[in-house]
Amino acid sequence: MNSDPAAPLLLFDSGVGGLSVLGKVRAALPQAPVIYVSDNAGLPYGNKTEAQIAARVSGLLGRLTERYRPRLVCIACNTASTIALASVREVLEVPIVGTVPAIKPAAAMTRTGVIGLLGTEATIRQGYVDRLEAEFAADKRLLRHAAPELVAAAEAKLRGQSFNPAVFARAAAALRAMPDGERIDTVVLACTHFPLLERELAAAFGPGTCFIDGSDGIARRIASLTEGQSWARPANPPGGPDAAGPDAGDTALFTRHDPADEFLMSALRHYGITKRLVF
Numbered sequence: 594m595n596s597d598p599a600a601p602l603l604l605f606d607s608g609v610g611g612l613s614v615l616g617k618v619r620a621a622l623p624q625a626p627v628i629y630v631s632d633n634a635g636l637p638y639g640n641k642t643e644a645q646i647a648a649r650v651s652g653l654l655g656r657l658t659e660r661y662r663p664r665l666v667c668i669a670c671n672t673a674s675t676i677a678l679a680s681v682r683e684v685l686e687v688p689i690v691g692t693v694p695a696i697k698p699a700a701a702m703t704r705t706g707v708i709g710l711l712g713t714e715a716t717i718r719q720g721y722v723d724r725l726e727a728e729f730a731a732d733k734r735l736l737r738h739a740a741p742e743l744v745a746a747a748e749a750k751l752r753g754q755s756f757n758p759a760v761f762a763r764a765a766a767a768l769r770a771m772p773d774g775e776r777i778d779t780v781v782l783a784c785t786h787f788p789l790l791e792r793e794l795a796a797a798f799g800p801g802t803c804f805i806d807g808s809d810g811i812a813r814r815i816a817s818l819t820e821g822q823s824w825a826r827p828a829n830p831p832g833g834p835d836a837a838g839p840d841a842g843d844t845a846l847f848t849r850h851d852p853a854d855e856f857l858m859s860a861l862r863h864y865g866i867t868k869r870l871v872f
């Protein structure tokens with residue numbers, strides 16, 4: 594592992610979803626320099642084929658790791674991880690932490706034995722999810738639903754743009770309408786965009802439904818893999834990134850210039866990101 598104190602953690606997603614992971618990583622490792630990558634030129638991943646996603650993710654991570662020499666890469670995207678984690682690990686030397694649907698903790702949490710899972714179209718059809726279900730939830734009922742509309746809603750929410758509020762009720766109704774769906778008490782948010790909408794989803798599912806995602810486990814894993822290492826973040830001012838000079842804070846890289854991303858800056862600052870570049 595590259596243990597230069599300035600070597601960053603690189604978090605990768607198709608869009609803003611990885612910020613739900615960054616929030617937990619930042620809380621666990623406040624001093625860690627971070628490069629957040631949004632492949633907004635490829636967004637959404639959920640409606641792409643396995644071959645398209647695998648090629649895109651390995652190609653980009655190859656170029657990014659060469660350029661930025663991170664000490665660790667986190668694929669903060671369930672779609673990319675369930676499809677490309679193994680192949681990316683085979684070709685890159687850097688440690689890679691993936692994001693996989695939190696079926697194991699959900700199976701431990703459910704009281705009714707019925708778990709809902711919301712993800713992208715690509716994620717819910719993966720053998721990786723079948724294997725997690727067989728290993729950890731074989732005695733439970735796992736109901737899967739693809740909710741691509743929620744990806745667009747999260748992207749709009751973080752830019753302060755309006756979105757159709759009916760998408761939350763639609764996702765809840767789709768799971769509730771499946772056999773045994775009325776008994777769902779635990780919902781796996783198997784797309785990193787969805788924890789950014791947890792308040793809206795909780796209102797749509799109603800009281801008594803718990804939500805779980807992989808971000809706590811990822812933060813713990815990254816903290817344990819980097820234990821004892823020193824960190825030199827661009828600046829760690831006591832007053833937060835806004836109180837710092839021009840070089841303070843972390844950087845977000847986008848794969849496409851989009852003037853609308855200017856509206857993301859206040860959300861990004863909340864995660865300690867003060868600079869925006871196109872890669």
Ligand code: DGL
Binds near residue numbers: 607610744785786
């Ligand atoms: N945030 C991504 C995930 O965790 C996918 C969103 C998309 O690009 O469709 O699956």
